[in-house]
Amino acid sequence: MLKFWKKKPAGTTPEQPADAPASPSVEDNESVAETPAVTPITAVEPAPGPGMDPVASEPVVVEPVPEAPAAPAEPTRRGWRDRLSGSGFARGLSSLFVRHPKLDDDLLDELETILITADVGIETSTELVENLRARMHKREFADADALLAALRQALLVRLALVEKPLDVGDRLPFVILTVGINGVGKTTTIGKLARRYRDEGREVLLAAGDTFRAAAVEQLKTWGARNSVPVISQGQDADSASVIFDALQTARARGTNVLIADTAGRLHTQGGLMDELGKIARVLKKLDPEAPHEVLMVIDGTTGQNALSQLRQFRQIVGVTGLVVTKLDGTAKGGVVFALAREFGLPIRYVGLGEGATDLRTFNAEAFVDGLLPPRLGQP
Numbered sequence: 568m569l570k571f572w573k574k575k576p577a578g579t580t581p582e583q584p585a586d587a588p589a590s591p592s593v594e595d596n597e598s599v600a601e602t603p604a605v606t607p608i609t610a611v612e613p614a615p616g617p618g619m620d621p622v623a624s625e626p627v628v629v630e631p632v633p634e635a636p637a638a639p640a641e642p643t644r645r646g647w648r649d650r651l652s653g654s655g656f657a658r659g660l661s662s663l664f665v666r667h668p669k670l671d672d673d674l675l676d677e678l679e680t681i682l683i684t685a686d687v688g689i690e691t692s693t694e695l696v697e698n699l700r701a702r703m704h705k706r707e708f709a710d711a712d713a714l715l716a717a718l719r720q721a722l723l724v725r726l727a728l729v730e731k732p733l734d735v736g737d738r739l740p741f742v743i744l745t746v747g748i749n750g751v752g753k754t755t756t757i758g759k760l761a762r763r764y765r766d767e768g769r770e771v772l773l774a775a776g777d778t779f780r781a782a783a784v785e786q787l788k789t790w791g792a793r794n795s796v797p798v799i800s801q802g803q804d805a806d807s808a809s810v811i812f813d814a815l816q817t818a819r820a821r822g823t824n825v826l827i828a829d830t831a832g833r834l835h836t837q838g839g840l841m842d843e844l845g846k847i848a849r850v851l852k853k854l855d856p857e858a859p860h861e862v863l864m865v866i867d868g869t870t871g872q873n874a875l876s877q878l879r880q881f882r883q884i885v886g887v888t889g890l891v892v893t894k895l896d897g898t899a900k901g902g903v904v905f906a907l908a909r910e911f912g913l914p915i916r917y918v919g920l921g922e923g924a925t926d927l928r929t930f931n932a933e934a935f936v937d938g939l940l941p942p943r944l945g946q947p
Contacts, residue, residue, distance in 0.1 A: 647931070650896040650920040651938030656685040657901075661941045664711050674711075675700050678718075685902030686871035691909050695721055719940055725905055726932035731914035733861060733889060735764070740772070740818040740826040742851065744811075744859035746844060746881055749832035751867040752893040752919060754783060757827050758790030759927040760917075765794055769824035774814030775800035776807040776847065779831035787829055794924075807831060807843060808850040815854050828859070844885040862888045863916065866907070868895040874903050875910060882911070891927075893919035904935070 651657050659681040667674040675696050682692035699717060708714045735741040743760070747753045757773065764771045773791050775798055777783035784800050791798035799814035811828045818826040830844060851858040864887045866874045881887050895901045895918050904915065915930040 647920065647928075647934040647938040650926075651901070651935070654896065654901055654939070656681075657939045659685065660939060664715065664941060668711055670703055670708060670711060670714060672700065675703070682902060686906060687902035688872070688906035688909060691725065691905055715940060719936055722905070722936045722939075723932055726908055726915075726936065728912060729908045729915045730930055730932040731889075731916070732929045733863075733914075733916040735769070735825050735860075738860065740815070740823045741860050742815060742818075742855065742858040743825065743827045743861045743863055744830065744847065744851075744885070745827065745863045745865060746830050746885060746887070747832060747865035748877060749780065751832070751865045751870075753777075753832055753865040754786050754790070754829055755922075756865050756891050756893065756917075756919070756927060757787065757829055758794065759924055760827055761790065761796045762794045762924045763927065764825050765796055770822070771796045771825045771827065772814060772818045772821075772823045773798045774811045774826060774828040776811045776814075777829045777831045778803055778805045778807050778810065783829070783831070808847045811847055812850045812854070815851060815858065819854065841880065841884045844881075848885055861916075862886055863891060864889070865891045865893060866903075868892045868901055868903060868919075871903055872906065875906060878907065878911060878913075882913075887913060889914045889916040891915075891917045891919070892930075896920045896926075901939070 660678075663674070663677055663681060667677065678699075679692050679696040682695065683689055687695075695718070698721065699714060702708065702717065703714065708717065733743075735743075745753055745757055754777065761771050761773060773787055773796055775784040775787045777787070778801065781803060784803060788798050788800065790796070799810060799817055801810050807830060811830075814826055814828060817823075828847075830847065848859060848862075862885050864878060864881055866878065868874075870877075878887065878890075890907065890913055892904055892907070892915060895904075904918075907913070907915070917927050918930050918935070920926050920928055
């Protein structure tokens with residue numbers, strides 16, 4: 568039976584059975600943001616919509632969820648440089664100019680190696696370095712600071728076109744379909760997005776469309792409970808398209824601002840699961856010809872060039888319109904952002920700079936580049 572999770576109105580408390588289950592655990596090696604305790608929530612059935620069979624007339628099942636323990640306040644949010652300066656990419660750039668304060672071809676050769684190793688891409692790395700080499704030979708740079716300033720500007724130019732924040736606007740509901748392979752942080756990203764939109768005062772609904780992986784539904788319910796955001800779900804192995812279709816019906820009926828749908832994490836080589844994504848998109852269009860309004864692909868920043876082949880396949884099947892690049896705070900491969908921008912030009916909506924609920928940041932090209940370069944050239 569389909570379940571819709573929502574908070575009970577203030578002042579009411581459902582009867583708590585003696586054997587109530589503990590809060591579901593979160594797998595996937597991903598942290599769940601801590602928030603204050605939430606009130607019990609109840610499962611209800613959404614109304615059937617056009618073209619769908621009515622929901623079976625079963626009694627409403629009340630399933631109280633134990634209150635989450637009170638959590639300490641989140642620490643002060645760290646800046647971009649603080650998050651990125653410890654990455655292998657940033658450390659490599661910083662140490663380079665300490666070891667090679669003199670402007671020469673050896674410095675530029677090593678710079679090219681660092682860029683390629685960080686998965687900026689061979690074409691982009693070569694183009695950047697050869698441009699700097701030509702300018703150096705023309706004596707345009709008085710010192711290493713001047714060369715770094717030129718490098719900074721060149722990196723910014725390559726990211727400026729993909730700095731496009733996601734605007735959910737006034738559409739009711741704005742449907743975000745999230746895709747990506749297992750392990751990239753997709754479900755955690757959904758939880759953080761739900762927290763962000765809820766904090767902006769928007770009504771948010773989550774759809775547990777990842778019915779393929781064990782515990783994925785419970786993981787999303789945990790995020791929903793801790794962020795006080797309702798979740799539409801069915802059991803494991805249920806039809807994912809049906810779950811998300813019903814979630815859109817419910818969101819339309821309730822005037823929800825944002826519907827965020829999870830999907831099964833899959834390898835781009837898994838044909839059957841990839842076809843399921845196409846089915847989900849087609850089913851949504853039966854209710855809203857323009858849905859999904861954003862197909863958000865979550866990419867692990869540590870996967871490097873493999874992310875490019877993943878995106879090529881997902882874009883062909885479901886038409887990716889925006890990216891989230893996670894785990895950029897501790898990888899030597901953060902240069903993949905530049906490779907993605909060069910090949911696809913898709914907007915980078917958000918980047919993950921940590922495990923906290925507020926560490927999913929709207930992508931800012933200047934802050935990102937300055938976080939990678941030595942402090943003397945970046946913004947404080």
